[in-house]
Amino acid sequence: MATRTDPKKDVVIIGLGWTGAIMGMELANEGLEILALERGDDRSTVPDFQYPNIFDELKYAVRYDLMQKPVNSTLTVRHNTAETALPYRHLGSFLPGDGVGGAGVHWNGQNWRPQAVEYRLRSYVEETFGADIIPEGMQLQDWGVTAEELEPHMTKFESVAGIAGKAGNINGEIQEGGNPFEAPRSAEYPMPPLKNTWDSELFADAARNMGYHPFPRPAANASIQYVNDYGMQLGPCNYCGYCERFGCNNYSKSSPQVCIIDALKRKPNFSYRTRSEVLKIEKAADGKTATGVTYFDEKTGEEVFQPADLVLVCAYSLHNVHLLLLSEIGEPYNPDTGEGVVGRNYSYQMTGGTSMWFRDKVFNPFVGTGAGGMSIDDFSMSQIDFGKEGFIGGSYITCGHTGGRPIQQMSLPPGTPAWGAGWKEAVGEWYGHSLSIGSHGSNMAYRDTCLDLDPTYKDRHGRPLMRMTFDWKDNDIRMTQFMKARIEEIAKSMNPDAMASGYKGDGAQYDVRPYQSTHNVGGAIMGTDPKTSAINRYLQSWDCHNVWVMGASAFPQNIQYNPTGAVGGLAYWALEALRKDYLPNPRPLM
Amino acid sequence: MRDMPGRPSRRGFLKGSAAGVAIASLAGAVKAQAPEKEAPPPLDQYERVYFNEAEWAFVMAACDRLIPSGGNGPGAIDCRVPVFIDRQLSGNFGKAADWYMQGPFDPAANPTLGFQSPLTPAEIYRQAIPVFQDWCNQTHGDNFENLEAATQDAALTSLQKGEVGLAPELRDFFQFLLANTKEGYFADPSYGGNHDMQAWVYIGFPGARGAFTSWPGRENAQYPLGPVAINGDRA
Ligand SMILES: Cc1cc2nc3c(=O)[nH]c(=O)nc-3n(C[C@H](O)[C@H](O)[C@H](O)COP(=O)(O)OP(=O)(O)OC[C@H]3O[C@@H](n4cnc5c(N)ncnc54)[C@H](O)[C@@H]3O)c2cc1C
Ligand code: SF4
Numbered sequence: 001m002a003t004r005t006d007p008k009k010d011v012v013i014i015g016l017g018w019t020g021a022i023m024g025m026e027l028a029n030e031g032l033e034i035l036a037l038e039r040g041d042d043r044s045t046v047p048d049f050q051y052p053n054i055f056d057e058l059k060y061a062v063r064y065d066l067m068q069k070p071v072n073s074t075l076t077v078r079h080n081t082a083e084t085a086l087p088y089r090h091l092g093s094f095l096p097g098d099g100v101g102g103a104g105v106h107w108n109g110q111n112w113r114p115q116a117v118e119y120r121l122r123s124y125v126e127e128t129f130g131a132d133i134i135p136e137g138m139q140l141q142d143w144g145v146t147a148e149e150l151e152p153h154m155t156k157f158e159s160v161a162g163i164a165g166k167a168g169n170i171n172g173e174i175q176e177g178g179n180p181f182e183a184p185r186s187a188e189y190p191m192p193p194l195k196n197t198w199d200s201e202l203f204a205d206a207a208r209n210m211g212y213h214p215f216p217r218p219a220a221n222a223s224i225q226y227v228n229d230y231g232m233q234l235g236p237c238n239y240c241g242y243c244e245r246f247g248c249n250n251y252s253k254s255s256p257q258v259c260i261i262d263a264l265k266r267k268p269n270f271s272y273r274t275r276s277e278v279l280k281i282e283k284a285a286d287g288k289t290a291t292g293v294t295y296f297d298e299k300t301g302e303e304v305f306q307p308a309d310l311v312l313v314c315a316y317s318l319h320n321v322h323l324l325l326l327s328e329i330g331e332p333y334n335p336d337t338g339e340g341v342v343g344r345n346y347s348y349q350m351t352g353g354t355s356m357w358f359r360d361k362v363f364n365p366f367v368g369t370g371a372g373g374m375s376i377d378d379f380s381m382s383q384i385d386f387g388k389e390g391f392i393g394g395s396y397i398t399c400g401h402t403g404g405r406p407i408q409q410m411s412l413p414p415g416t417p418a419w420g421a422g423w424k425e426a427v428g429e430w431y432g433h434s435l436s437i438g439s440h441g442s443n444m445a446y447r448d449t450c451l452d453l454d455p456t457y458k459d460r461h462g463r464p465l466m467r468m469t470f471d472w473k474d475n476d477i478r479m480t481q482f483m484k485a486r487i488e489e490i491a492k493s494m495n496p497d498a499m500a501s502g503y504k505g506d507g508a509q510y511d512v513r514p515y516q517s518t519h520n521v522g523g524a525i526m527g528t529d530p531k532t533s534a535i536n537r538y539l540q541s542w543d544c545h546n547v548w549v550m551g552a553s554a555f556p557q558n559i560q561y562n563p564t565g566a567v568g569g570l571a572y573w574a575l576e577a578l579r580k581d582y583l584p585n586p587r588p589l590m
Numbered sequence: 591m592r593d594m595p596g597r598p599s600r601r602g603f604l605k606g607s608a609a610g611v612a613i614a615s616l617a618g619a620v621k622a623q624a625p626e627k628e629a630p631p632p633l634d635q636y637e638r639v640y641f642n643e644a645e646w647a648f649v650m651a652a653c654d655r656l657i658p659s660g661g662n663g664p665g666a667i668d669c670r671v672p673v674f675i676d677r678q679l680s681g682n683f684g685k686a687a688d689w690y691m692q693g694p695f696d697p698a699a700n701p702t703l704g705f706q707s708p709l710t711p712a713e714i715y716r717q718a719i720p721v722f723q724d725w726c727n728q729t730h731g732d733n734f735e736n737l738e739a740a741t742q743d744a745a746l747t748s749l750q751k752g753e754v755g756l757a758p759e760l761r762d763f764f765q766f767l768l769a770n771t772k773e774g775y776f777a778d779p780s781y782g783g784n785h786d787m788q789a790w791v792y793i794g795f796p797g798a799r800g801a802f803t804s805w806p807g808r809e810n811a812q813y814p815l816g817p818v819a820i821n822g823d824r825a
Contacts, residue, residue, distance in 0.1 A: 051800065052798040052800065052818075052820050052822075053820060055778075055797070055798035055800050055820060056778055056798075056820060057776070057777060057778070058773055058777040058778065058781060062773060062777075063682070063683060063688075064688070069688040070688065070689050070690035071687070071688055071689060071690055071691070074690045077703060077704075078703075079700075079702075083700075084696070086696060086699055086703045086704075086706055087690045087692070087706075088690070088704060089689050089690045089691065089704060089705050089706065090686070090688070090689045090690075090704070090705055092704060194806070195806040195807050196806060196807050197806050197807065198806075198807060198808065198809050198810075201807065236803070238800070238801045238802060238803045239801075239802040239803060239805060239806050240800035240801060240802065241800065241802070242800055249800070360810075361810055362810050362811070362812050364802075364805060364808070364811070364812070364813045366795060366796055366799075366802070366813075367802040367805040367806055367813070372806070404795060405795075406776040406789070406790070406793060406795050407772060407773055407776045407777065410776075418750075418768065419655075419656040419657065419746075419768055419771075420655065420656065420657075420658065420743060421658050421660075421661055423657070424657050424658065424661065424662070424663050424665070425661060425662060425663075427663070427792075427793055428662050428663045428792055428793055431793035431794060431795070432793070432794060456694065457692065458692070509700075509702050510702065511701075511702040512702065512703060512704040513701075513702070513704050
């Protein structure tokens with residue numbers, strides 16, 4: 001029970017990462033009174049990411065200083081509905097953010113838009129290949145929104161974040177040097193591409209020689225000076241090699257701080273509280289609207305009721321779903337019956353890679369950015385004959401290193417011992433002599449990949465942890481094996497001295513220990529049917545019309561790209577509906 | 591640092607390039623002004639914060655096999671890695687301060703579900719070392735630190751393979767020991783290991799320099815500058 005009730009606000013925002021910052025800025029511009037509640041600490045470039053203290057691999061990359069602390073918040077994991085789920089006791093597979101800026105502080109900045117077919121995947125598969133090819137249990141769904149509808153909002157996010165890249169398709173016209181397979185975009189990227197590292201040039205040459213179409217990976221690492229829509233400045237990246245898992249010391253990596261929050265903090269009608277974890281969204285007696293949220297104010301040790309007219313759930317995909325489940329907004333999904341919507345269609349990202357070692361090439365791997373590099377999209381969703389290949393999905397293929405930090409980024413040839421004289425000899429011989437081609441691919445949702453409340457484990461507030469049920473499936477393993485064959489062809493053409501591949505194979509089990517990606521999606525998915533989606537195509541809860549849910553929890557299955565470009569685009573898309581349609585007349589929009 | 595075949599040595603590169611000369615002399619000037627650093631105490635006189643005498647003897651010996659001295663590059667002992675591990679175990683890592691440590695526990699669970707022990711890393715070291723020492727005594731007739739190097743390697747291999755009879759709640763011991771040893775070898779020297787940045791010098795990692803604007807895209811060009819630490823020290 002709340003011990004304090006604070007004065008009512010027009011809008012309360014749960015979580016101050018990318019989506020919270022975007023919503024805060026745009027609705028503050030509408031003149032609304034806004035309060036953002038963030039469970040973690042305040043964070044600014046100075047002093048939190050400043051030189052040289054941020055260049056500490058142990059503290060930030062290995063001990064996860066900027067990330068969620070499982071002692072405060074975690075979930076449980078199991079492979080299937082028959083297994084007992086156990087807590088994710090320390091971080092490994094994914095690294096949710098914590099504190100102002102969220103995971104937007106310590107992301108890489110690889111910023112993509114989904115392909116046009118990905119938004120209507122079920123329709124595309126049925127129209128092109130027939131519904132028969134959809135494997136038993138795979139819950140393919142359309143997003144309820146199209147690439148054309150989202151285009152201006154994707155452009156807006158790229159303009160705010162300041163993305164460096166080369167367009168491949170401007171209004172239907174293919175552009176030399178860009179990605180010819182991307183959905184049409186209305187304009188060139190805000191900045192030219194980053195400088196390439198030598199390894200990615202070698203990959204691009206090899207790919208070009210095989211008839212593929214290499215292009216620079218779109219990056220939220222600034223290539224030039226830039227001032228964005230909110231008057232915020234980015235300075236050119238200095239290729240420091242301490243990007244992902246770290247905050248940028250140089251105002252170069254697009255983060256909520258650098259692109260939005262410092263301007264947002266100056267708005268008189270915006271305020272935020274840190275160390276304020278939202279415990280529950282409170283519902284009105286009729287259950288059709290929310291009245292506000294209850295949060296734990298760590299500074300005073302009180303539970304506080306914060307009344308608000310509009311509740312924006314911006315807590316990161318996993319926490320969004322957890323909050324909806326705890327607040328009983330939307331019917332919880334039941335994998336046995338396939339009924340219910342909250343927790344439905346959790347999915348992840350299927351990645352793999354081939355590393356190569358070259359005795360006589362020096363790559364200076366510490367010269368790196370989080371997002372630079374070259375990619376090909378020749379094996380992307382729109383380019384693959386699913387019927388012929390026997391899987392649904394696709395992948396972008398990419399090369400470019402993010403740093404040469406020796407604890408975590410030491411790459412040694414196959415057969416090297418894990419310790420002893422042989423290991424020591426190898427680190428001296430091979431450090432900086434390798435490159436790696438990665439496959440970053442889609443992952444489909446299935447009837448039993450889902451999120452619900454754990455029956456056993458509780459968090460520090462006594463609330464049930466959320467339970468994740470997830471494992472790799474044949475379709476997705478076939479997809480990654482297909483990529484392995486393509487990548488190994490490219491790799492062999494580069495004549496390395498040694499080569500090693502790592503892809504999921506038959507029977508691979510989801511393993512929470514190695515880092516895979518913080519691209520957890522689904523669980524509060526968007527759609528046009530309230531029976532199969534938790535939020536409508538404007539990201540508005542079907543059940544409580546003044547609750548809107550941002551973030552990758554909206555994706556019905558995972559795209560083949562990193563999620564944040566689409567997460568940002570969807571936020572601006574939702575804002576348009578909010579501003580034009582909802583605020584003048586609050587109601588269910590569908 | 592190995593020199594590339596057919597390329598000037600690191601020293602030669604510094605001498606031979608104008609930028610190298612400027613930076614080399616600047617480094618010299620800074621060094622001239624800097625007060626002589628006091629050498630840290632020898633490892634046998636180091637004041638431990640976590641390990642007891644017996645544990646210290648084991649960890650010293652184990653680190654020395656995991657990253658031996660001799661041959662190219664420094665060993666874990668040269669880099670004072672045991673100091674790093676001792677400090678880590680007395681801090682947040684050793685205490686599992688950030689981890690979710692509420693029960694029920696199922697330490698024998700499928701390893702893909704991750705760490706499931708009720709014990710903290712510091713407790714795991716404390717409880718696992720005597721079990722392993724007993725095994726060494728039974729199998730090889732003496733404590734680990736008193737065995738021949740080749741026998742020590744064989745014993746560590748058995749530990750790595752899970753053949754020494756550790757209870758499930760201790761099963762991550764070898765992984766922690768190996769990971770912590772490598773961390774201490776390569777982390778910033780402020781944590782007590784990587785003494786004098788020797789491991790960074792050895793592999794050619796420049797530490798906390800973090801500004802390489804003119805470097806991307808250079809083909810086969812070896813970066814010329816040695817490492818700096820977070821506190822500004824250079825090697
Ligand atoms: C190491 C790493 C690399 C990544 N690289 C990329 C990449 O290259 N490209 C890409 O597209 N994506 C990448 N991502 C993912 C990207 O960071 C996320 O997609 C993005 O930050 C999501 O934005 P969000 O607003 O949904 O959530 P977040 O940015 O995570 O913000 C959510 C905020 O809500 C707060 N919060 C949570 N629960 C509560 C609560 N109950 N009460 C109050 N506050 C709460 C959190 O503390 C957090 O600050 C990466 C992530 C990581 C960790
Ligand atoms: S690589 Fe560039 S964008 Fe990334 S942290 Fe370093 S300076 Fe910032």
